[in-house]
Each structure stands twice: as structure tokens, then as C-alpha cells.
Amino acid sequence: MKMTGTQAFMKCLEEENVKTIFGFPGGSVIDLYDTILKQDKIHHVLVRHEQAAVHAADAFARVTGDVGVAIVTSGPGATNTVTGIATAYLDSIPIVVFTGQVPTALIGNDAFQEVDIVGITRPCTKHNYLVKDIKDLVPTIREAFHVARSGRPGPVLVDLPKDVMASMINFPAKKEVKMRTYKPTYEPHPGQIAKACKAIMKAKRPVLYIGGGVILGKASKELTEFAKKLDIPVTMTLMGLGGFPGSDPLSLGMLGMHGTYYANMAVAKSDVLIAVGARFDDRVTGKVDEFASGAKIIHIDIDPTSISKNVEVDIPIVAGCKEAMIQMNKWVDAADINLDAKKSEMGPWLEQIKEWKEKHPLSYVEETDVIKPQFVIEKLDELTGGDAIVTTEVGQHQMWAAQFYHFNKPNTLITSGGLGTMGYGFPAAMGAQMAAPGRTVIDVAGDGSMQMNIQEFATIMQERLPIKIALLNNGYLGMVRQWQELFYDKRYSATPMEVVPDFVKLAEAYGAVGLRATKPSEVEPVIKEALATDTCVLMDFVIAREEGVFPMVPAGKATTDMLLV
Amino acid sequence: MKHTISVLLQNKPGVLSRVTGLFSGRGFNIESLSVAQTMDNEISCLTLVTRGDNAIIEQITKQLHKLIDVIKVTDISETDYVEREMALIRIKAESSTRAEVLRIADIFRARVVDVSQKSYSIEVTGSQGKIEAVTELLKPIGIQEIVRTGSIAMTRASKKY
Numbered sequence: 001m002k003m004t005g006t007q008a009f010m011k012c013l014e015e016e017n018v019k020t021i022f023g024f025p026g027g028s029v030i031d032l033y034d035t036i037l038k039q040d041k042i043h044h045v046l047v048r049h050e051q052a053a054v055h056a057a058d059a060f061a062r063v064t065g066d067v068g069v070a071i072v073t074s075g076p077g078a079t080n081t082v083t084g085i086a087t088a089y090l091d092s093i094p095i096v097v098f099t100g101q102v103p104t105a106l107i108g109n110d111a112f113q114e115v116d117i118v119g120i121t122r123p124c125t126k127h128n129y130l131v132k133d134i135k136d137l138v139p140t141i142r143e144a145f146h147v148a149r150s151g152r153p154g155p156v157l158v159d160l161p162k163d164v165m166a167s168m169i170n171f172p173a174k175k176e177v178k179m180r181t182y183k184p185t186y187e188p189h190p191g192q193i194a195k196a197c198k199a200i201m202k203a204k205r206p207v208l209y210i211g212g213g214v215i216l217g218k219a220s221k222e223l224t225e226f227a228k229k230l231d232i233p234v235t236m237t238l239m240g241l242g243g244f245p246g247s248d249p250l251s252l253g254m255l256g257m258h259g260t261y262y263a264n265m266a267v268a269k270s271d272v273l274i275a276v277g278a279r280f281d282d283r284v285t286g287k288v289d290e291f292a293s294g295a296k297i298i299h300i301d302i303d304p305t306s307i308s309k310n311v312e313v314d315i316p317i318v319a320g321c322k323e324a325m326i327q328m329n330k331w332v333d334a335a336d337i338n339l340d341a342k343k344s345e346m347g348p349w350l351e352q353i354k355e356w357k358e359k360h361p362l363s364y365v366e367e368t369d370v371i372k373p374q375f376v377i378e379k380l381d382e383l384t385g386g387d388a389i390v391t392t393e394v395g396q397h398q399m400w401a402a403q404f405y406h407f408n409k410p411n412t413l414i415t416s417g418g419l420g421t422m423g424y425g426f427p428a429a430m431g432a433q434m435a436a437p438g439r440t441v442i443d444v445a446g447d448g449s450m451q452m453n454i455q456e457f458a459t460i461m462q463e464r465l466p467i468k469i470a471l472l473n474n475g476y477l478g479m480v481r482q483w484q485e486l487f488y489d490k491r492y493s494a495t496p497m498e499v500v501p502d503f504v505k506l507a508e509a510y511g512a513v514g515l516r517a518t519k520p521s522e523v524e525p526v527i528k529e530a531l532a533t534d535t536c537v538l539m540d541f542v543i544a545r546e547e548g549v550f551p552m553v554p555a556g557k558a559t560t561d562m563l564l565v
Numbered sequence: 566m567k568h569t570i571s572v573l574l575q576n577k578p579g580v581l582s583r584v585t586g587l588f589s590g591r592g593f594n595i596e597s598l599s600v601a602q603t604m605d606n607e608i609s610c611l612t613l614v615t616r617g618d619n620a621i622i623e624q625i626t627k628q629l630h631k632l633i634d635v636i637k638v639t640d641i642s643e644t645d646y647v648e649r650e651m652a653l654i655r656i657k658a659e660s661s662t663r664a665e666v667l668r669i670a671d672i673f674r675a676r677v678v679d680v681s682q683k684s685y686s687i688e689v690t691g692s693q694g695k696i697e698a699v700t701e702l703l704k705p706i707g708i709q710e711i712v713r714t715g716s717i718a719m720t721r722a723s724k725k726y
């Protein structure tokens with residue numbers, strides 16, 4: 001059937017089962033938008049800034065476990081996506097971003113709204129394409145989705161010149177994507193699995209250290225089975241939270257810079273460290289030489305470049321996390337092992353961990369007249385039954401959310417871990433709520449970050465999304481202020497927010513509901529009211545201004561060098 | 566340590582910049598680089614010389630391999646291999662030194678490719694060491710210009726049969 005490039009484009013999205021796209025129009029995609037208007041299979045969400053379209057697509061991907069899609073125009077539309085793309089890249093999130101481009105004849109001429117977006121995004125995409133010929137359009141889009149979602153997922157950008165999209169083609173029949181150069185490894189090497197399992201069987205002080213790969217690889221169930229079968233304690237990176245139930249007694253919570261005392265101690269004293277879908281980021285390892293220095297390290301990762309990049313690994317396993325965990329469970333089940341005896345061997349180690357947990361639990365100093373941010377998160381956890389999808393901005397509030405909310409299921413904490421993008425959480429909440437209409441979605445925000453994508457209130461109201469914003473308002477760029485307090489003699493350079501909008505009125509200006517709590521006693525009623533309201537609600541929690549996030553491992557220090565509450 | 570890495574890649578626009586971008590973005594160094602089509606015109610072969618300890622070289626090969634357009638990565642220096650580089654050198658050659666230039670060229674089996682009243686241009690092919698040796702010898706006479714290709718390399722065919 002003959003059709004235009006824009007029609008073929010929409011058909012490709014249908015093929016990929018895309019139901020929702022996030023975008024913003026402009027000259028070079030005006031034909032595409034005309035086609036979008038003439039169909040009703042795919043819902044287009046009009047954002048108010050292109051960065052938000054990408055963050056929303058990214059969160060949509062995180063919640064659904066499939067590819068998110070954004071569409072923007074050329075030039076400034078395209079450059080506005082870069083932060084969103086880099087955010088998705090560092091967290092390995094599968095999205096496809098389509099950018100309009102000037103007509104092929106004008107490319108390279110510094111035409112109006114022309115930028116070399118393929119060149120700009122080369123280092124922050126998994127791969128990207130410029131479609132110069134209409135006959136390449138459909139195969140390229142199919143390949144883009146395949147690359148985004150397979151292997152170690154990541155963002156892919158496809159640049160679409162206006163004339164190409166206006167040309168006519170016969171829509172080619174659906175074919176499985178086969179690429180000469182790209183074949184990710186999913187199945188682990190059986191020899192390596194056996195080696196790893198034998199090392200684990202001999203371990204006296206094993207720890208599972210899991211990252212975002214467990215969530216992206218949909219390996220949470222298999223990993224949980226493995227940990228529980230052998231009573232191995234589990235610590236999670238920020239990206240791994242929810243990959244193992246946070247309320248389980250075997251959970252050590254998060255490790256690293258703002259990790260728990262017991263997670264960092266357990267890793268430091270472990271004799272076998274099993275890293276699953278984690279990448280030994282500097283925020284996790286602290287001083288690398290002293291990270292798990294007495295442990296034999298097993299590393300399961302789908303990306304060979306992650307293995308032995310920062311820390312020398314003893315038993316590497318290149319595989320999908322799910323596939324690897326399935327094989328490890330099988331190995332243990334097939335081996336002649338008395339699991340009860342094995343578990344009782346864990347006794348002393350679990351006892352030691354219990355001691356650490358009792359000695360330094362996650363805690364804060366409660367107060368009666370001012371709201372402590374940790375208290376707000378605890379209340380949110382309690383009043384949502386730990387079952388909300390929590391998105392976050394970046395800063396102290398993000399760390400408090402990670403520490404004090406119990407994430408029990410994968411894809412429930414939606415946060416910018418790798419890039420640490422302020423302004424992520426609000427548009428991400430939008431993407432998450434579009435992906436899961438029935439769920440409670442809460443953006444835990446800071447007053448600084450909130451102002452970075454505040455315009456999305458309009459999109460949220462237009463889409464009638466009942467998102468809740470828990471704003472931990474300290475009047476500071478708090479995380480930076482904390483560093484200044486601790487390491488720069490309290491010289492608060494450019495961190496006090498001298499002018500802060502009245503967030504309640506701001507919410508109301510967009511037609512949303514604004515609520516404010518200034519005393520601890522108001523926290524619960526405000527949350528209850530917000531949760532009972534079926535429209536967007538911003539909760540402005542005026543919190544203890546100079547509260548710090550603890551424990552804290554100063555950058556570059558060993559993770560056992562923690563500053564405690 | 567010096568490593569010579571051979572990379573087969575899809576012959577598509579922008580591929581070279583993916584490779585060089587990888588090196589600059591991750592702080593790996595490139596000492597030389599040369600690239601041209603193979604017999605299959607959809608595939609290019611890129612030879613690059615880099616330096617680093619084993620961990621760095623391992624990262625370089627893995628990262629190269631991760632690029633979607635890269636077909637094959639071989640650390641040639643881990644095999645038995647031949648490596649060649651070519652240089653074009655213009656040397657000052659006045660009556661007193663003309664014979665000496667020719668003699669040196671002859672020793673290194675270099676060919677004279679251009680002559681003027683005041684200079685010779687020679688073409689010399691060989692390992693990096695050989696090119697460096699010949700330039701060392703010619704320097705005192707007066708090198709006016711030198712252009713080098715960067716290394717290309719190939720694993721030797723197996724001698725077993």
C-alpha cells in the first residue's frame with residue numbers, strides 16, 4: 001500500500017505496540033503532526049518543554065518495561081531533548097526519540113532550525129540514525145526499537161528530514177530485525193555459573209549487591225528466590241531499589257554514599273560479593289581500593305564493558321540478569337545441598353548484620369515543632385502502604401525517599417540515578433501515571449528541582465493526571481548546601497533560594513490543588529487529603545531547613561568512613 | 566604498552582566519528598589511525614595504535630565492540646603480525662649532501678619520488694622503528710617536511726598445514 005513517510009511512521013509505532021507518545025510540534029514535524037491528528041490509535045501527549053517529553057517517555061518505559069517514545073521538532077526542539085536523552089542513557093532506559101530535521105537538500109547549510117543532532121547525541125545515545133532515504137525509514141525505525149529494548153537497553157535517536165517524511169513509499173512487510181553487528185548475549189556460560197555457585201557455597205559472609213540491571217532485566221523474582229533459598233543478605237543501589245523487597249529481613253537497603261551503615265559494613269566485610277546488574281559506580285564504591293577488598297567478586301552483567309571497568313572482578317558472567325539467576329537457581333537445586341544446613345551456616349553472618357542494624361539503624365532526630373523530611377517520607381510510605389510509584393527529583397529529598405520509603409516491587413522508584421537530573425521527577429511522574437493510570441504516583445520533590453520543569457503542570461492538568469507532589473521545601477539547594485556545610489565551612493554560595501514561589505498558589509494557578517503543612521501534626525492530614533483527591537495535588541511541606549542526609553560517605557573516602565546521624 | 570588494534574566496521578557516514586568520539590570521551594589516546602575500505606565495500610578496516618595497561622586495552626576493545634556499527638575488533642599486537650607505515654620525506658639536498666641522501670635512502674630501501682634542485686622527496690615504508698631510524702639519520706641533513714600515514718597491520722597467516 002502506498003503511503004507517505006508520516007503514515008508509514010505511525011504504522012511503525014503501531015507495529016511496536018506504542019499507545020502513548022510525548023511530544024512538541026514545530027515546522028519540520030508539522031506534516032507528522034497532521035498525520036497524528038488524523039488517527040486515533042496512538043495518544044499524543046503535548047508537553048510544555050521537550051526535555052519533559054523525553055523524561056516522560058523515559059518514565060513510561062521504566063513503569064511498563066517497554067520502549068517509551070518522544071517526538072520533537074528540529075533545532076531547538078532537538079537540543080532541548082539532550083538532557084533527557086543523557087538521563088536515559090546513564091540509567092540504560094529504552095526510549096526512542098524522533099527529531100524532525102530540515103529537508104535533506106538543506107542539511108549542512110546552517111538552515112533555519114538546523115542542528116546536527118545526530119552528532120550532538122552520539123555520545124549519549126546507545127545508537128542514532130539519520131534517515132536520508134524514504135526506503136530506509138521503516139527498517140530504521142524497526143531497528144531503532146530493537147536496539148533500544150534489547151541487550152543493555154538505552155536511548156536511540158532517529159533524525160527525520162522533512163522531505164523524507166513527505167515522500168511516498170510502499171509499506172514493507174514486517175520482518176524480524178537482524179543485525180550483522182549487534183547480537184547481545186543473554187545466556188550465561190555454564191562453566192562460569194558453576195564457578196560462581198561453588199564460590200557462593202563456600203562463602204561465610206556473602207552479600208548480593210544488585211543494581212538497575214535486575215529491574216531492567218526483569219530478574220527480580222529469580223533473584224529474590226536465590227537470596228531466600230540461601231539466606232544471602234541483599235543490598236541495592238539507588239537504581240536497584242525495588243529489585244528485592246525492601247521490607248524483607250534480608251534487605252540491607254541502599255549502599256554507598258548515602259547507604260545504610262549495615263549495607264556498607266556488610267559489603268566491606270563480605271568474603272563473596274555477588275554483583276548483579278550493578279556497575280560499581282563511584283557513588284557506590286567510594287574509595288575503590290577499599291571497596292569489598294577482602295571479597296571474591298562475582299559480576300553478572302549483560303554489558304561486557306561494565307565488567308572489570310572500575311573494580312577487578314574474579315568471576316565475570318556476561319548474561320542477562322534473569323537468565324543468569326535462573327541458571328544459578330537451577331545449579332543450586334540440582335546440586336546435592338542441604339539447604340537448611342546451608343542456611344544455618346549463615347547464622348553468625350546474619351547475626352553480625354543484625355547487630356549492625358541495631359547499632360546504627362537509619363534514623364533521624366524527631367522534633368515536635370518542625371517537620372522532619374524523613375518523617376514525611378515515612379508517613380507517605382505508611383499511608384500508601386508502600387505501594388505507590390515514587391518518582392523523585394535530585395537532591396536531599398531524593399536520598400530521603402530512597403532511604404525511608406520501602407520499595408518492595410521493581411519499577412516503583414523512578415529516579416535519575418546516573419545523571420542526577422534535577423527536573424526529572426515531575427515529568428517522570430507524568431509518564432508514570434500515563435503508564436499506570438490506576439496507581440498512586442507521587443513525585444518527591446525539592447523546591448529547587450521543582451522549578452526546573454514546573455511548566456508541566458499544564459500538561460498534567462490537560463491530561464487530567466491525579467499526580468501527587470510531595471515537595472520537601474527547605475528553601476535551599478539542599479544537597480549542595482549540605483556539602484558546603486560539611487566541607488566548605490558553611491559558606492553557602494548560591495544555595496539559599498532567596499526567592500521561592502508560593503507553590504500552593506502556583507499549583508492553584510494551573511488549576512491543581514495546593515496544600516501546605518508547616519507542623520508535624522499537619523503532615524498526615526495533608527497526605528490523607530491529597531490521596532483522597534482525584535486531581536493533581538501539590539503538598540508543600542515546609543521542612544527543617546538545614547536537615548542533612550545521613551549516613552554519608554564523603555566523596556572519595558572508603559565506604560566504612562561514614563558520617564552518622 | 567603499545568597496542569595495534571584492528572577494527573572492522575560498517576562503511577556508513579559518521580562511523581569514524583563514533584570511534585574517535587569514544588576515544589576522546591573516555592580519555593583513551595590514539596597514536597595513529599588509518600582507515601580504508603576492505604574488499605567488501607560495505608566494510609571498512611580501521612587500524613589504530615594506542616597505549617595503555619591491560620585494563621585500559623581491555624576497556625578499549627570492549628567499548629569498541631559495543632559500538633553498534635563495529636563488526637570485529639582484534640588486538641593485532643597479541644598475534645604474530647606484520648605492521649607497516651609509510652612516510653613521505655622532503656630533505657634539503659644541495660650538491661654537498663645529495664649523494665648522502667641517496668645513500669641513506671638506499672640503505673632503507675626508500676624510493677625517490679620527487680626531485681628539485683634543492684631537495685629530494687623520498688618514500689619509505691616499514692615498521693614505525695624503521696621510519697624513525699631513517700628520519701633520525703636524515704635530520705642533520707635537513708628535513709623540510711614529513712608526512713606519515715599511521716600504521717596498518719595484519720595478522721600473519723597460519724604456517725601450520
Ligand SMILES: Cc1ncc(C[n+]2csc(CCOP(=O)(O)OP(=O)(O)O)c2C)c(N)n1
Pocket residue numbers: 393394395396397398420421422423445446447448449450472474476477478479480
Ligand atoms: C540540572 C542539575 N543542575 C544542578 C545539579 C546539582 N545539584 C544536585 S542536588 C542540587 C540541589 C537540589 O535542590 P532541591 O531540588 O531543592 O533539593 P534538596 O537537596 O533541597 O532536597 C543541585 C543544585 C543537578 N543535579 N542537576
Ligand SMILES: [Mg+2]
Pocket residue numbers: 395446447448472473474475476477478
Ligand atoms: Mg531544596
